[in-house]
Amino acid sequence: MSANPRILLDADALRANLARVRALAPRAKVLAVVKADAYGHGLVPVARALAGADGFAVARVAEGIALRRAGIGHPVVVLGGFFDRGEAEACGRHRLDPVIHDPDQLPWLPEDVRPWIKFDSGMHRLGLGEAAFRKIVSRLAPRRPVLMTHLACADETDNPATAEQLRHFGRLCEGTAFERSCANSAAILAWPQSHGDWVRPGLMLYGISPFPGRSGAELGLRPAMAFRARLIAVRELPTGEAVGYGGAWVARRPTRLGVVAAGYGDGYPREVQPETSVWIGGRRAPVVGRVSMDLLTVDLTDHPGIAPGAEVELWGPNLPVEEIAACAGTIPYTLVCGVTARVARIETERSEDGARQGCL
Numbered sequence: 001m002s003a004n005p006r007i008l009l010d011a012d013a014l015r016a017n018l019a020r021v022r023a024l025a026p027r028a029k030v031l032a033v034v035k036a037d038a039y040g041h042g043l044v045p046v047a048r049a050l051a052g053a054d055g056f057a058v059a060r061v062a063e064g065i066a067l068r069r070a071g072i073g074h075p076v077v078v079l080g081g082f083f084d085r086g087e088a089e090a091c092g093r094h095r096l097d098p099v100i101h102d103p104d105q106l107p108w109l110p111e112d113v114r115p116w117i118k119f120d121s122g123m124h125r126l127g128l129g130e131a132a133f134r135k136i137v138s139r140l141a142p143r144r145p146v147l148m149t150h151l152a153c154a155d156e157t158d159n160p161a162t163a164e165q166l167r168h169f170g171r172l173c174e175g176t177a178f179e180r181s182c183a184n185s186a187a188i189l190a191w192p193q194s195h196g197d198w199v200r201p202g203l204m205l206y207g208i209s210p211f212p213g214r215s216g217a218e219l220g221l222r223p224a225m226a227f228r229a230r231l232i233a234v235r236e237l238p239t240g241e242a243v244g245y246g247g248a249w250v251a252r253r254p255t256r257l258g259v260v261a262a263g264y265g266d267g268y269p270r271e272v273q274p275e276t277s278v279w280i281g282g283r284r285a286p287v288v289g290r291v292s293m294d295l296l297t298v299d300l301t302d303h304p305g306i307a308p309g310a311e312v313e314l315w316g317p318n319l320p321v322e323e324i325a326a327c328a329g330t331i332p333y334t335l336v337c338g339v340t341a342r343v344a345r346i347e348t349e350r351s352e353d354g355a356r357q358g359c360l
């Protein structure tokens with residue numbers, strides 16, 4: 001068995017989280033957001049596990065092509081739209097439905113795709129202003145577009161900006177019979193009035209909470225990613241010895257130091273603050289010293305039975321990625337997206353007899 005770190009993808013958890021989305025938004029279709037390699041979980045295995053979704057969303061044309069090459073036949077929406085003629089033609093060839101956020105895209109809009117027309121209701125990233133939106137909606141009416149907007153503050157459940165964005169979008173869509181789409185994960189969970197015809201969950205499908213200070217489990221979600229590594233050495237250090245780059249951590253007692261084969265070169269954040277934990281032998285152990293590229297060190301003094309070869313969870317079902325993100329001063333999105341290419345992705349699937357097995 002390799003000592004290299006790996007992420008395990010729990011396809012059952014993905015499906016359970018999709019069911020949770022459907023329970024929260026029973027009248028909406030689900031556009032499962034799988035951009036950025038399915039938030040680092042692996043584009044194709046995630047799309048296969050989520051075949052029960054009504055469609056997929058990616059950020060870029062190339063991601064959509066990758067789905068088609070893997071034989072995914074669902075509607076695929078390209079959230080960033082196309083930028084030039086070549087990308088527009090690729091959308092046509094691969095039946096990728098582009099987001100229209102700029103009038104300059106119109107001359108290139110291919111025939112056999114369904115446009116999603118994006119209104120900028122206040123986020124001021126991509127999207128059309130009122131006048132351009134109205135004009136393009138009426139011009140593309142025969143193509144049955146989906147009308148969409150994106151919410152900037154849906155994770156702040158008491159922020160009035162969300163209701164204001166929804167009101168503005170609703171007013172603009174009045175009188176049209178076209179489908180509408182506004183809701184990301186936070187809006188699906190906190191703003192039922194935003195659901196519309198298509199919801200666009202990303203983070204929650206992976207079992208992660210979009211709300212600071214709340215875990216996915218509290219929201220009825222199951223983490224789909226387990227980031228695991230192995231303990232490859234155990235050292236006995238006398239009091240006063242320093243550990244790692246800069247000697248940043250000094251043993252205050254005779255210490256059993258564990259060395260784990262994972263570091264920022266694998267996507268584990270170097271920024272974690274003292275008292276960040278890993279999960280080993282059925283409980284937590286603190287990370288000590290600086291995280292380096294390939295290794296990190298943990299204090300195993302209170303874990304006398306643990307020997308090299310032991311499995312370590314860096315985040316996953318036993319250690320919420322939300323918590324590690326908070327320890328690193330970031331959000332869980334960046335951690336799951338940041339697992340690097342050298343980390344193996346292994347899919348776990350319930351086999352006939354109920355046992356779990358890897359099948360990469």
Ligand SMILES: *Cc1c(COP(=O)(O)O)cnc(C)c1O
Nearest residue numbers: 033079150184185200201202203
């Ligand atoms: C990424 C994205 C989503 C999904 O957001 P989550 O917060 O991950 O649910 C939805 N809509 C658009 C336009 C996006 O870019």
